[in-house]
Amino acid sequence: MTTIAYLGPAGTYSEIAALRYLQLIYPDLEPDSSRMIPYSTIPQAIDAAERGQVEVAVVPVENSIQGGVTMTLDSLWQSESLQIQQAIVLPIAHALISCAQNLEDIQTVYSHPQSLAQCQRWLERHLPKARQIATDSNTDRLHQVAEDATLAAIASKYAAEIYSLPILNFPINDRPDNCTRFLVLGRTAPTTQGTHSSLAFSLDRNMPGALVKTLSVFAERQINLSRIESRPTKRSLGEYIFFIDIEAPIADPNLDEALEELKNVTENLKILGSYAIAVDDIAIVT
Template identity: 55%
Template sequence: MTVTIAYLGPEGTYSQLAALAYGLDLEQRTGQPAELRAMPSIPKAIQATAEGLTDLTLVPVENSTEGGVTTTLDTLWQLQQLKIHHAMVMPIRHALLSRAQQLSVVSMVYSHPQALSQCQIWLEHNLPQATLVATRSTTEALEHLADDGAIAAISSEWAAQLYSLPILAHNINDHIDNCTKFWVLKGSKPNIQALSGQYTSLAFSLPVNGPGALLKPLDVLARYGINLSRIESRPTKRSLGEYLFFVDLETNAHSPTGQQALSELLACTETLINFGTYNLVAVDPSLAATKAKAQSTQALL
Protein backbone atom coordinates (compact mmCIF):
# COMPACT_ATOMS: atom_id res chain seq x y z
CA MET A 1 0.00 0.00 0.00
CA THR A 2 1.33 3.43 -0.97
CA VAL A 3 2.15 5.81 1.90
CA THR A 4 1.39 9.48 1.25
CA ILE A 5 3.75 12.08 2.76
CA ALA A 6 3.05 15.81 3.01
CA TYR A 7 5.99 18.23 3.01
CA LEU A 8 6.79 21.92 2.58
CA GLY A 9 6.98 22.52 -1.16
CA PRO A 10 7.34 23.34 -3.92
CA GLU A 11 9.76 21.01 -5.68
CA GLY A 12 13.37 21.66 -4.75
CA THR A 13 13.03 22.45 -1.03
CA TYR A 14 15.19 20.79 1.60
CA SER A 15 11.97 19.35 3.02
CA GLN A 16 11.27 17.62 -0.28
CA LEU A 17 14.79 16.22 -0.39
CA ALA A 18 14.34 14.91 3.17
CA ALA A 19 10.94 13.45 2.26
CA LEU A 20 12.42 11.73 -0.80
CA ALA A 21 15.22 10.28 1.33
CA TYR A 22 12.74 9.07 3.94
CA GLY A 23 10.51 7.59 1.22
CA LEU A 24 13.43 5.58 -0.17
CA ASP A 25 14.26 4.33 3.32
CA LEU A 26 10.60 3.46 3.96
CA GLU A 27 10.39 1.41 0.76
CA GLN A 28 13.59 -0.45 1.59
CA ARG A 29 12.43 -1.25 5.13
CA THR A 30 8.77 -2.07 4.52
CA GLY A 31 8.29 -2.50 0.79
CA GLN A 32 5.73 0.33 0.83
CA PRO A 33 6.27 2.98 -1.88
CA ALA A 34 5.88 6.64 -0.93
CA GLU A 35 3.89 9.32 -2.72
CA LEU A 36 4.96 12.89 -1.90
CA ARG A 37 2.50 15.79 -1.75
CA ALA A 38 3.76 19.37 -1.65
CA MET A 39 2.06 21.87 0.67
CA PRO A 40 2.41 25.68 0.64
CA SER A 41 3.39 25.99 4.32
CA ILE A 42 4.45 23.96 7.34
CA PRO A 43 1.05 24.33 9.08
CA LYS A 44 -0.74 23.19 5.90
CA ALA A 45 1.54 20.14 5.70
CA ILE A 46 0.83 19.20 9.33
CA GLN A 47 -2.90 19.81 8.93
CA ALA A 48 -2.99 17.49 5.91
CA THR A 49 -2.10 14.53 8.12
CA ALA A 50 -4.23 15.74 11.03
CA GLU A 51 -7.25 15.80 8.69
CA GLY A 52 -6.46 12.38 7.21
CA LEU A 53 -5.54 13.71 3.76
CA THR A 54 -2.07 12.11 4.00
CA ASP A 55 -0.59 9.28 6.01
CA LEU A 56 2.50 11.17 7.16
CA THR A 57 3.96 14.65 7.28
CA LEU A 58 7.67 15.46 7.23
CA VAL A 59 8.57 18.83 8.76
CA PRO A 60 11.76 20.52 10.01
CA VAL A 61 11.85 20.89 13.78
CA GLU A 62 15.39 21.95 14.73
CA ASN A 63 18.51 23.32 13.09
CA SER A 64 21.99 23.02 14.57
CA THR A 65 22.66 26.72 13.90
CA GLU A 66 19.31 28.44 14.42
CA GLY A 67 17.58 26.14 16.91
CA GLY A 68 13.90 25.22 16.86
CA VAL A 69 11.53 25.78 13.95
CA THR A 70 8.86 27.66 15.87
CA THR A 71 6.11 27.23 13.26
CA THR A 72 6.37 23.46 13.60
CA LEU A 73 6.31 23.56 17.41
CA ASP A 74 3.39 26.01 17.62
CA THR A 75 1.27 24.03 15.14
CA LEU A 76 1.88 20.73 16.94
CA TRP A 77 0.86 22.26 20.27
CA GLN A 78 -2.27 23.73 18.73
CA LEU A 79 -3.40 20.44 17.16
CA GLN A 80 -2.22 18.09 19.94
CA GLN A 81 -3.24 14.99 17.99
CA LEU A 82 -0.25 13.86 15.90
CA LYS A 83 2.51 11.51 16.97
CA ILE A 84 6.17 11.43 15.94
CA HIS A 85 6.75 8.34 13.81
CA HIS A 86 10.46 8.85 13.14
CA ALA A 87 13.15 11.53 13.34
CA MET A 88 15.91 12.08 10.80
CA VAL A 89 18.89 14.45 10.59
CA MET A 90 20.08 15.79 7.24
CA PRO A 91 23.11 17.99 6.44
CA ILE A 92 22.18 21.36 4.94
CA ARG A 93 24.51 22.97 2.42
CA HIS A 94 23.40 26.38 1.12
CA ALA A 95 24.40 27.95 -2.19
CA LEU A 96 23.89 31.43 -3.60
CA LEU A 97 22.02 31.22 -6.90
CA SER A 98 22.03 34.23 -9.21
CA ARG A 99 22.38 35.33 -12.82
CA ALA A 100 24.76 38.05 -11.65
CA GLN A 101 28.36 37.71 -12.78
CA GLN A 102 29.87 38.89 -9.50
CA LEU A 103 28.86 39.43 -5.87
CA SER A 104 29.31 43.21 -5.97
CA VAL A 105 26.28 43.72 -8.24
CA VAL A 106 23.83 41.72 -6.09
CA SER A 107 21.34 44.10 -4.46
CA MET A 108 18.72 41.70 -3.02
CA VAL A 109 18.82 38.17 -1.61
CA TYR A 110 15.67 36.07 -1.21
CA SER A 111 15.25 32.94 0.90
CA HIS A 112 13.45 31.27 3.78
CA PRO A 113 14.16 33.04 7.12
CA GLN A 114 16.00 29.97 8.45
CA ALA A 115 18.32 29.91 5.43
CA LEU A 116 19.01 33.65 5.70
CA SER A 117 19.88 33.24 9.38
CA GLN A 118 22.13 30.23 8.74
CA CYS A 119 24.15 32.34 6.27
CA GLN A 120 24.08 35.61 8.23
CA ILE A 121 27.84 35.99 8.78
CA TRP A 122 28.64 35.11 5.15
CA LEU A 123 26.05 37.60 3.89
CA GLU A 124 27.33 40.41 6.12
CA HIS A 125 30.89 39.81 4.95
CA ASN A 126 30.29 39.20 1.23
CA LEU A 127 27.05 41.05 0.47
CA PRO A 128 26.83 43.99 2.91
CA GLN A 129 25.02 46.04 0.30
CA ALA A 130 22.22 43.51 -0.29
CA THR A 131 18.70 43.71 1.12
CA LEU A 132 17.48 40.40 2.58
CA VAL A 133 13.92 39.34 1.79
CA ALA A 134 12.13 36.40 3.46
CA THR A 135 10.11 33.86 1.47
CA ARG A 136 7.98 30.86 2.49
CA SER A 137 10.55 28.36 1.19
CA THR A 138 14.01 28.24 -0.35
CA THR A 139 12.42 27.20 -3.64
CA GLU A 140 9.92 30.07 -3.69
CA ALA A 141 12.94 32.38 -3.53
CA LEU A 142 14.04 31.13 -6.95
CA GLU A 143 11.00 32.73 -8.62
CA HIS A 144 12.63 36.14 -8.23
CA LEU A 145 15.80 35.33 -10.15
CA ALA A 146 14.18 36.03 -13.53
CA ASP A 147 13.14 39.53 -12.47
CA ASP A 148 16.56 41.17 -12.33
CA GLY A 149 20.20 40.22 -12.88
CA ALA A 150 21.06 41.79 -9.52
CA ILE A 151 18.80 39.37 -7.59
CA ALA A 152 20.11 36.32 -5.74
CA ALA A 153 18.52 33.48 -3.78
CA ILE A 154 19.81 31.10 -1.14
CA SER A 155 18.85 27.52 -1.91
CA SER A 156 20.45 24.12 -2.46
CA GLU A 157 22.76 23.05 -5.26
CA TRP A 158 20.22 20.32 -5.92
CA ALA A 159 17.54 22.98 -6.58
CA ALA A 160 19.96 24.77 -8.91
CA GLN A 161 20.30 21.56 -10.93
CA LEU A 162 16.55 20.96 -10.98
CA TYR A 163 15.76 24.42 -12.31
CA SER A 164 18.96 24.89 -14.38
CA LEU A 165 20.05 27.98 -12.46
CA PRO A 166 23.62 29.28 -12.11
CA ILE A 167 25.44 29.06 -8.76
CA LEU A 168 27.38 32.19 -7.81
CA ALA A 169 28.81 30.82 -4.53
CA HIS A 170 28.97 27.35 -2.94
CA ASN A 171 28.66 26.25 0.72
CA ILE A 172 27.82 29.67 2.12
CA ASN A 173 26.32 28.52 5.45
CA ASP A 174 28.22 29.93 8.42
CA HIS A 175 28.97 26.58 10.05
CA ILE A 176 30.32 23.47 8.31
CA ASP A 177 28.27 21.08 10.43
CA ASN A 178 24.96 22.77 9.62
CA CYS A 179 22.20 20.14 9.81
CA THR A 180 18.45 20.01 10.34
CA LYS A 181 16.37 17.52 12.26
CA PHE A 182 13.05 16.54 10.68
CA TRP A 183 10.12 14.86 12.36
CA VAL A 184 7.95 12.38 10.48
CA LEU A 185 4.46 12.80 11.96
CA LYS A 186 1.62 10.31 11.74
CA GLY A 187 -2.09 10.55 12.31
CA SER A 188 -4.57 7.78 13.02
CA LYS A 189 -4.60 6.04 9.63
CA PRO A 190 -4.54 2.25 10.17
CA ASN A 191 -1.87 1.50 7.52
CA ILE A 192 0.81 3.30 9.60
CA GLN A 193 2.04 1.00 12.33
CA ALA A 194 2.85 2.55 15.71
CA LEU A 195 6.52 2.28 16.62
CA SER A 196 8.65 2.34 19.74
CA GLY A 197 12.16 3.69 20.10
CA GLN A 198 14.89 5.38 22.12
CA TYR A 199 13.62 8.96 22.12
CA THR A 200 10.48 10.63 23.48
CA SER A 201 9.27 14.19 22.88
CA LEU A 202 6.91 16.04 25.22
CA ALA A 203 5.41 19.49 25.58
CA PHE A 204 3.94 20.94 28.75
CA SER A 205 2.61 24.11 30.30
CA LEU A 206 2.95 24.98 33.98
CA PRO A 207 0.10 25.43 36.49
CA VAL A 208 1.62 28.65 37.88
CA ASN A 209 4.14 31.23 36.74
CA GLY A 210 6.22 31.29 39.91
CA PRO A 211 9.53 30.31 41.52
CA GLY A 212 10.39 26.64 41.16
CA ALA A 213 7.51 25.84 38.78
CA LEU A 214 9.86 24.64 36.01
CA LEU A 215 12.23 23.01 38.48
CA LYS A 216 9.62 20.45 39.55
CA PRO A 217 9.22 18.65 36.17
CA LEU A 218 12.98 18.86 35.56
CA ASP A 219 13.61 17.32 38.97
CA VAL A 220 11.34 14.39 38.05
CA LEU A 221 13.48 13.65 34.99
CA ALA A 222 16.69 13.98 37.01
CA ARG A 223 15.51 11.59 39.73
CA TYR A 224 14.71 8.91 37.15
CA GLY A 225 18.04 9.41 35.40
CA ILE A 226 16.46 10.56 32.14
CA ASN A 227 18.71 12.74 30.00
CA LEU A 228 17.10 15.90 28.63
CA SER A 229 18.68 16.39 25.20
CA ARG A 230 16.69 19.52 24.27
CA ILE A 231 14.42 22.05 25.95
CA GLU A 232 12.79 24.99 24.21
CA SER A 233 10.24 27.51 25.43
CA ARG A 234 7.40 29.02 23.42
CA PRO A 235 4.85 31.65 24.55
CA THR A 236 1.45 30.25 25.52
CA LYS A 237 -0.12 33.19 23.63
CA ARG A 238 -2.41 33.72 26.63
CA SER A 239 -0.41 36.29 28.60
CA LEU A 240 2.96 38.00 28.40
CA GLY A 241 5.53 36.01 30.40
CA GLU A 242 3.67 32.68 30.24
CA TYR A 243 5.51 29.90 28.44
CA LEU A 244 5.15 26.26 27.50
CA PHE A 245 8.10 23.94 27.06
CA PHE A 246 9.10 21.38 24.44
CA VAL A 247 11.53 18.71 25.64
CA ASP A 248 13.29 15.78 23.99
CA LEU A 249 14.12 12.88 26.29
CA GLU A 250 16.53 9.99 25.78
CA THR A 251 14.12 7.35 27.03
CA ASN A 252 11.32 5.05 25.95
CA ALA A 253 8.05 6.33 27.38
CA HIS A 254 6.67 2.76 27.37
CA SER A 255 9.39 1.44 29.68
CA PRO A 256 8.64 1.15 33.43
CA THR A 257 10.92 4.12 34.14
CA GLY A 258 9.35 6.19 31.39
CA GLN A 259 5.81 5.44 32.54
CA GLN A 260 6.59 6.32 36.14
CA ALA A 261 8.26 9.58 35.12
CA LEU A 262 5.31 10.59 32.91
CA SER A 263 2.91 9.81 35.75
CA GLU A 264 4.79 12.17 38.07
CA LEU A 265 5.04 14.84 35.38
CA LEU A 266 1.24 14.92 35.15
CA ALA A 267 1.10 16.03 38.78
CA CYS A 268 3.39 19.07 38.30
CA THR A 269 2.25 20.33 34.89
CA GLU A 270 -0.92 22.05 33.72
CA THR A 271 -1.09 20.33 30.32
CA LEU A 272 1.24 17.51 29.27
CA ILE A 273 1.36 16.31 25.65
CA ASN A 274 3.28 13.15 24.75
CA PHE A 275 4.20 13.35 21.06
CA GLY A 276 5.44 9.79 21.09
CA THR A 277 8.47 7.53 21.31
CA TYR A 278 10.50 7.05 18.16
CA ASN A 279 13.88 6.21 16.62
CA LEU A 280 16.29 8.32 14.61
CA VAL A 281 16.50 7.16 10.99
CA ALA A 282 19.76 7.59 9.06
CA VAL A 283 19.12 8.36 5.38
CA ASP A 284 21.26 9.30 2.39
CA PRO A 285 20.05 12.58 0.81
CA SER A 286 22.43 12.16 -2.14
CA LEU A 287 20.53 9.06 -3.28
CA ALA A 288 17.26 10.98 -3.00
CA ALA A 289 18.69 13.87 -5.03
CA THR A 290 19.83 11.48 -7.75
CA LYS A 291 16.37 9.89 -7.91
CA ALA A 292 14.62 13.27 -7.97
CA LYS A 293 16.85 14.56 -10.75
CA ALA A 294 16.20 11.40 -12.77
CA GLN A 295 12.44 11.76 -12.31
CA SER A 296 12.55 15.41 -13.27
CA THR A 297 14.57 14.63 -16.41
CA GLN A 298 12.22 11.80 -17.35
CA ALA A 299 9.20 14.11 -16.97
CA LEU A 300 10.71 16.48 -19.54
CA LEU A 301 11.21 13.73 -22.15
Protein backbone atom coordinates (compact mmCIF):
# COMPACT_ATOMS: atom_id res chain seq x y z
CA MET A 1 0.00 0.00 0.00
CA THR A 2 1.17 3.54 -0.77
CA THR A 3 3.27 5.35 1.86
CA ILE A 4 2.19 8.93 2.50
CA ALA A 5 3.89 11.92 4.13
CA TYR A 6 1.64 14.55 5.68
CA LEU A 7 1.81 17.54 8.01
CA GLY A 8 1.47 16.06 11.50
CA PRO A 9 1.08 15.19 14.25
CA ALA A 10 -1.95 12.91 13.94
CA GLY A 11 -5.32 14.61 13.74
CA THR A 12 -4.48 17.40 11.29
CA TYR A 13 -6.60 18.23 8.28
CA SER A 14 -3.66 17.02 6.19
CA GLU A 15 -4.08 13.58 7.77
CA ILE A 16 -7.78 13.67 6.95
CA ALA A 17 -6.90 14.51 3.33
CA ALA A 18 -4.33 11.69 3.28
CA LEU A 19 -6.93 9.20 4.55
CA ARG A 20 -9.30 10.43 1.85
CA TYR A 21 -6.62 9.83 -0.78
CA LEU A 22 -6.21 6.25 0.44
CA GLN A 23 -9.98 5.80 0.03
CA LEU A 24 -9.71 7.07 -3.54
CA ILE A 25 -6.92 4.69 -4.59
CA TYR A 26 -8.01 1.69 -2.49
CA PRO A 27 -11.82 1.96 -2.44
CA ASP A 28 -12.30 -1.64 -1.28
CA LEU A 29 -9.89 -1.45 1.66
CA GLU A 30 -10.01 0.23 5.04
CA PRO A 31 -7.50 3.14 5.11
CA ASP A 32 -4.32 1.98 6.89
CA SER A 33 -2.92 4.85 8.96
CA SER A 34 0.26 2.84 9.62
CA ARG A 35 1.32 3.66 6.06
CA MET A 36 1.09 7.40 6.76
CA ILE A 37 4.10 9.23 8.18
CA PRO A 38 3.68 12.61 9.94
CA TYR A 39 6.25 15.39 9.46
CA SER A 40 6.67 18.56 11.50
CA THR A 41 6.46 20.99 8.58
CA ILE A 42 5.09 21.13 5.05
CA PRO A 43 8.55 21.43 3.45
CA GLN A 44 9.73 18.34 5.37
CA ALA A 45 6.76 16.32 4.08
CA ILE A 46 7.40 17.44 0.50
CA ASP A 47 11.12 16.74 0.83
CA ALA A 48 10.37 13.18 1.98
CA ALA A 49 8.50 12.56 -1.28
CA GLU A 50 11.25 14.30 -3.27
CA ARG A 51 13.91 12.00 -1.76
CA GLY A 52 11.83 8.84 -2.21
CA GLN A 53 11.41 8.21 1.52
CA VAL A 54 7.66 7.98 0.84
CA GLU A 55 5.71 7.53 -2.37
CA VAL A 56 3.60 10.69 -2.06
CA ALA A 57 3.12 13.74 0.16
CA VAL A 58 -0.29 15.25 0.92
CA VAL A 59 -0.06 18.99 1.62
CA PRO A 60 -2.43 21.99 1.68
CA VAL A 61 -2.02 24.46 -1.18
CA GLU A 62 -4.98 26.86 -0.99
CA ASN A 63 -7.71 27.91 1.44
CA SER A 64 -10.91 29.60 0.32
CA ILE A 65 -10.51 32.33 2.98
CA GLN A 66 -6.76 32.83 3.35
CA GLY A 67 -5.58 31.97 -0.16
CA GLY A 68 -2.39 30.15 -1.10
CA VAL A 69 -0.20 28.22 1.32
CA THR A 70 3.16 29.86 0.60
CA MET A 71 5.36 27.06 1.98
CA THR A 72 3.75 24.60 -0.44
CA LEU A 73 4.08 26.92 -3.43
CA ASP A 74 7.73 27.70 -2.70
CA SER A 75 8.56 24.01 -2.24
CA LEU A 76 6.81 23.11 -5.50
CA TRP A 77 8.89 25.64 -7.42
CA GLN A 78 12.10 24.33 -5.88
CA SER A 79 11.23 20.67 -6.47
CA GLU A 80 13.07 18.92 -9.28
CA SER A 81 10.99 15.76 -9.57
CA LEU A 82 7.52 16.04 -8.00
CA GLN A 83 4.27 16.07 -9.97
CA ILE A 84 0.74 16.70 -8.76
CA GLN A 85 -1.04 13.33 -8.69
CA GLN A 86 -4.42 14.42 -7.36
CA ALA A 87 -6.18 17.39 -5.79
CA ILE A 88 -8.58 16.94 -2.87
CA VAL A 89 -10.92 19.68 -1.65
CA LEU A 90 -12.08 19.33 1.95
CA PRO A 91 -14.59 21.51 3.79
CA ILE A 92 -12.95 22.79 6.96
CA ALA A 93 -14.95 23.13 10.18
CA HIS A 94 -12.87 24.26 13.15
CA ALA A 95 -13.45 23.30 16.78
CA LEU A 96 -12.21 25.08 19.90
CA ILE A 97 -10.63 22.26 21.94
CA SER A 98 -10.03 22.92 25.63
CA CYS A 99 -10.40 21.46 29.12
CA ALA A 100 -11.66 24.85 30.34
CA GLN A 101 -15.14 24.99 31.83
CA ASN A 102 -15.98 28.24 30.04
CA LEU A 103 -14.46 30.70 27.58
CA GLU A 104 -13.45 33.17 30.30
CA ASP A 105 -10.88 30.66 31.64
CA ILE A 106 -8.92 30.53 28.37
CA GLN A 107 -5.76 32.65 28.26
CA THR A 108 -3.96 31.21 25.22
CA VAL A 109 -5.12 29.74 21.91
CA TYR A 110 -2.78 27.64 19.77
CA SER A 111 -3.20 26.75 16.11
CA HIS A 112 -1.67 26.89 12.65
CA PRO A 113 -1.55 30.51 11.31
CA GLN A 114 -4.09 29.67 8.60
CA SER A 115 -6.57 28.32 11.15
CA LEU A 116 -6.15 31.30 13.46
CA ALA A 117 -6.84 33.60 10.51
CA GLN A 118 -9.90 31.59 9.47
CA CYS A 119 -11.37 32.08 12.98
CA GLN A 120 -10.20 35.66 13.56
CA ARG A 121 -13.62 37.31 13.93
CA TRP A 122 -14.86 34.59 16.27
CA LEU A 123 -11.73 34.94 18.42
CA GLU A 124 -12.04 38.73 18.56
CA ARG A 125 -15.66 38.43 19.61
CA HIS A 126 -15.42 35.56 22.13
CA LEU A 127 -11.77 35.53 23.29
CA PRO A 128 -10.56 39.12 22.87
CA LYS A 129 -8.00 38.88 25.71
CA ALA A 130 -6.55 35.48 24.87
CA ARG A 131 -3.08 35.29 23.32
CA GLN A 132 -2.99 33.70 19.89
CA ILE A 133 0.14 31.62 19.30
CA ALA A 134 0.90 30.22 15.85
CA THR A 135 2.15 26.62 15.64
CA ASP A 136 3.45 24.38 12.85
CA SER A 137 0.17 22.46 12.75
CA ASN A 138 -3.27 22.42 14.36
CA THR A 139 -2.47 19.52 16.67
CA ASP A 140 1.11 19.90 17.86
CA ARG A 141 0.11 21.59 21.15
CA LEU A 142 -2.82 19.36 22.05
CA HIS A 143 -0.72 17.52 24.64
CA GLN A 144 -0.35 20.86 26.48
CA VAL A 145 -4.05 21.62 26.14
CA ALA A 146 -4.77 18.30 27.85
CA GLU A 147 -2.74 19.39 30.90
CA ASP A 148 -3.75 23.04 31.31
CA ALA A 149 -7.33 24.34 31.42
CA THR A 150 -6.19 27.88 30.53
CA LEU A 151 -5.11 26.69 27.09
CA ALA A 152 -7.11 25.95 23.95
CA ALA A 153 -6.36 24.82 20.41
CA ILE A 154 -8.18 25.23 17.13
CA ALA A 155 -8.36 21.93 15.27
CA SER A 156 -10.84 19.44 13.83
CA LYS A 157 -13.45 17.39 15.68
CA TYR A 158 -11.46 14.40 14.45
CA ALA A 159 -8.42 15.66 16.38
CA ALA A 160 -10.48 16.08 19.57
CA GLU A 161 -11.73 12.53 19.16
CA ILE A 162 -8.36 10.83 18.69
CA TYR A 163 -6.75 12.80 21.54
CA SER A 164 -9.82 12.31 23.80
CA LEU A 165 -10.19 16.04 24.47
CA PRO A 166 -13.40 18.03 25.00
CA ILE A 167 -14.77 20.50 22.45
CA LEU A 168 -15.83 23.82 23.98
CA ASN A 169 -17.32 25.35 20.81
CA PHE A 170 -18.00 24.13 17.27
CA PRO A 171 -17.86 25.34 14.56
CA ILE A 172 -15.91 28.55 15.11
CA ASN A 173 -14.62 29.40 11.61
CA ASP A 174 -15.84 32.78 10.39
CA ARG A 175 -17.36 31.42 7.18
CA PRO A 176 -19.39 28.19 6.96
CA ASP A 177 -18.21 27.53 3.39
CA ASN A 178 -14.53 27.38 4.44
CA CYS A 179 -12.60 24.77 2.45
CA THR A 180 -9.00 23.84 1.68
CA ARG A 181 -7.48 22.28 -1.41
CA PHE A 182 -4.78 19.68 -0.83
CA LEU A 183 -2.30 18.32 -3.36
CA VAL A 184 -0.97 14.80 -3.59
CA LEU A 185 2.64 15.06 -4.79
CA GLY A 186 4.70 12.18 -6.17
CA ARG A 187 7.67 11.53 -8.42
CA THR A 188 5.62 9.96 -11.21
CA ALA A 189 2.85 11.32 -13.40
CA PRO A 190 -0.72 10.25 -12.50
CA THR A 191 -1.94 7.06 -14.15
CA THR A 192 -5.42 8.48 -14.82
CA GLN A 193 -6.43 11.27 -17.17
CA GLY A 194 -6.57 14.61 -15.38
CA THR A 195 -9.17 17.35 -15.77
CA HIS A 196 -6.99 20.25 -14.53
CA SER A 197 -3.36 21.25 -14.91
CA SER A 198 -0.98 23.46 -12.94
CA LEU A 199 2.17 25.25 -14.00
CA ALA A 200 4.54 27.91 -12.73
CA PHE A 201 6.81 30.34 -14.54
CA SER A 202 9.14 33.28 -14.05
CA LEU A 203 9.66 36.14 -16.50
CA ASP A 204 12.88 37.29 -18.14
CA ARG A 205 12.54 40.78 -16.68
CA ASN A 206 10.03 43.09 -15.09
CA MET A 207 8.75 45.22 -17.97
CA PRO A 208 5.38 46.60 -19.13
CA GLY A 209 3.19 43.93 -20.70
CA ALA A 210 5.38 40.96 -19.72
CA LEU A 211 2.62 39.19 -17.77
CA VAL A 212 -0.05 40.16 -20.34
CA LYS A 213 1.93 38.36 -23.05
CA THR A 214 1.89 35.13 -21.08
CA LEU A 215 -1.80 35.30 -20.20
CA SER A 216 -2.81 36.17 -23.77
CA VAL A 217 -1.37 32.79 -24.83
CA PHE A 218 -4.32 31.19 -22.99
CA ALA A 219 -6.92 33.85 -23.76
CA GLU A 220 -6.37 33.56 -27.51
CA ARG A 221 -7.15 29.84 -27.31
CA GLN A 222 -10.17 30.18 -24.99
CA ILE A 223 -8.39 28.25 -22.23
CA ASN A 224 -9.83 29.11 -18.82
CA LEU A 225 -7.50 29.86 -15.91
CA SER A 226 -9.13 29.04 -12.57
CA ARG A 227 -6.37 30.57 -10.43
CA ILE A 228 -3.27 32.74 -10.67
CA GLU A 229 -0.99 33.60 -7.76
CA SER A 230 2.44 35.16 -7.45
CA ARG A 231 5.37 34.50 -5.13
CA PRO A 232 8.67 36.43 -4.94
CA THR A 233 11.62 34.81 -6.72
CA LYS A 234 13.77 35.73 -3.69
CA ARG A 235 16.37 37.10 -6.11
CA SER A 236 15.33 40.75 -6.30
CA LEU A 237 12.50 42.97 -5.12
CA GLY A 238 9.75 43.09 -7.73
CA GLU A 239 10.58 39.74 -9.39
CA TYR A 240 7.90 37.07 -9.13
CA ILE A 241 7.04 33.46 -9.88
CA PHE A 242 3.49 32.98 -11.16
CA PHE A 243 1.45 29.87 -10.35
CA ILE A 244 -1.46 29.10 -12.66
CA ASP A 245 -4.23 26.49 -12.53
CA ILE A 246 -5.87 25.61 -15.84
CA GLU A 247 -9.19 23.91 -16.53
CA ALA A 248 -7.75 21.53 -19.11
CA PRO A 249 -5.52 18.43 -19.12
CA ILE A 250 -1.97 18.58 -20.44
CA ALA A 251 -3.02 16.07 -23.11
CA ASP A 252 -5.37 18.67 -24.64
CA PRO A 253 -3.79 19.65 -28.01
CA ASN A 254 -4.95 23.23 -27.50
CA LEU A 255 -3.11 23.48 -24.20
CA ASP A 256 -0.06 21.72 -25.60
CA GLU A 257 0.14 24.37 -28.30
CA ALA A 258 -0.22 27.14 -25.71
CA LEU A 259 2.62 25.70 -23.62
CA GLU A 260 4.95 25.63 -26.60
CA GLU A 261 4.31 29.32 -27.19
CA LEU A 262 4.61 30.06 -23.46
CA LYS A 263 8.21 28.81 -23.51
CA ASN A 264 9.09 31.77 -25.75
CA VAL A 265 7.75 34.43 -23.38
CA THR A 266 8.93 33.08 -20.01
CA GLU A 267 12.31 32.67 -18.34
CA ASN A 268 11.61 29.34 -16.60
CA LEU A 269 8.50 27.22 -17.10
CA LYS A 270 7.55 24.24 -14.90
CA ILE A 271 4.65 21.89 -15.58
CA LEU A 272 3.50 20.90 -12.10
CA GLY A 273 1.05 18.22 -13.18
CA SER A 274 -2.25 17.27 -14.77
CA TYR A 275 -4.71 15.74 -12.33
CA ALA A 276 -8.28 15.12 -11.21
CA ILE A 277 -9.97 16.96 -8.33
CA ALA A 278 -11.97 15.13 -5.66
CA VAL A 279 -14.43 17.32 -3.75
CA ASP A 280 -15.56 15.87 -0.42
CA ASP A 281 -18.79 16.14 1.51
CA ILE A 282 -18.84 18.12 4.77
CA ALA A 283 -19.57 14.92 6.76
CA ILE A 284 -16.03 13.63 6.23
CA VAL A 285 -14.50 16.52 8.15
CA THR A 286 -17.08 17.22 10.82
